[in-house]
């Protein structure tokens with residue numbers, strides 16, 4: 001990340017028109033590098049997200065012995081090649097692993113390291129150093145790993161991997177794909193069966209990709225409605241060809257912009273449509289959005305399709321808490337859509353938003369209020385009152401190293417009466433490199449603002 005903040009400003013746009021592909025899925029990209037790094041043989045990854053979060057994972061896997069290489073870009077974009085070390089083969093990193101802004105990278109890698117007989121020290125940027133790690137320390141300790149962390153388990157922390165790991169049965173106490181995945185990845189180098197009980201299903205990219213690389217993982221319904229995942233330890237993973245879908249969480253920004261800016265028509269190609277990721281699209285359709293799926297297909301074990309989006313008049317809805325895991329990163333941009341919709345939108349069950357790159361519940365409430373929107377937080381519910389017209393705007397919003405807060409308010413600036421600025425757009429590169437240029441190609445004006 002550059003040393004100096006990058007203030008950005010978005011102003012009212014004319015119709016957004018075009019067809020494009022947003023960068024690769026962040027969740028799938030992290031996992032492809034990790035499993036490729038643990039496989040025997042070569043993994044080729046097409047469409048890898050070249051964002052800072054994923055590059056931190058590539059560096060960490062290299063530091064632990066995998067060979068990770070970016071090949072010269074061909075017609076389909078850059079291809080990454082990973083030569084793995086085999087399950088159990090990770091080497092002790094010679095230096096601190098700096099995971100930057102990436103919660104997923106940090107927590108999933110802790111899972112891998114926890115059952116290798118190595119020591120690794122993890123750190124991250126100011127945002128990641130604030131985030132809770134106890135949620136992974138607790139289950140990973142059960143395998144026999146030891147941790148020495150700051151302030152009840154925050155980065156920087158040192159992780160001593162178990163020398164003789166024991167298999168674990170773990171019921172995930174918060175709906176978190178990162179916690180589930182950390183436990184499953186720890187189970188890879190553990191003899192016997194590692195079992196994860198997930199009461200509320202979350203994104204299943206780890207499970208899908210483990211199967212794709214040759215691990216044995218069963219999935220059965222739990223008595224109380226959730227799922228029981230059982231992974232057979234110490235499999236031989238085999239290098240594979242991974243095609244990373246376009247990230248639905250990134251697609252959400254041009255998609256909502258196209259819905260809000262009058263006269264827009266945008267096609268987003270090759271978007272991942274894993275049903276555990278598509279809660280935002282369902283919610284927007286309930287609000288009256290015209291979103292069509294063209295050419296649905298499957299790529300490397302994940303459903304994808306092209307999304308055709310037309311500007312639409314939206315009305316407020318209630319988003320139930322059980323939908324949260326399938327759209328957890330999309331609440332900031334949904335709140336922007338809600339601010340332009342007619343009537344009240346209630347978003348319930350958002351406790352997890354408080355422990356993301358920033359407290360997203362507080363950040364959205366503050367930023368929307370500054371832009372003239374009536375908004376309230378009641379417990380873990382965010383309530384946005386839309387008037388059916390775009391709000392006033394005119395504010396400069398503090399993003400606190402949170403890419404999704406930054407992109408959300410820039411989208412608001414494309415429809416609000418006055419421009420909207422953010423104090424720092426650098427974090428956008430963690431998940432959506434090229435965001436400003438891509439929005440520009442659709443007709444949006446987002447420019448550097450005065451410091």
Ligand SMILES: O=C(O)C1=C[C@@H](OP(=O)(O)O)[C@@H](O)[C@H](O)C1
Pocket residue numbers: 026027028103104175176177178179181203328329352
């Ligand atoms: O597993 C993943 O790739 C992710 C899981 C989610 O986090 P939690 O598991 O903390 O909910 C999500 O917010 C994050 O962007 C990516």
Ligand SMILES: C=C(OP(=O)(O)O)C(=O)O
Pocket residue numbers: 026053101102103104105329356357404431
């Ligand atoms: C929460 C996010 O990511 P992470 O937890 O990997 O930092 C996100 O991308 O919105």
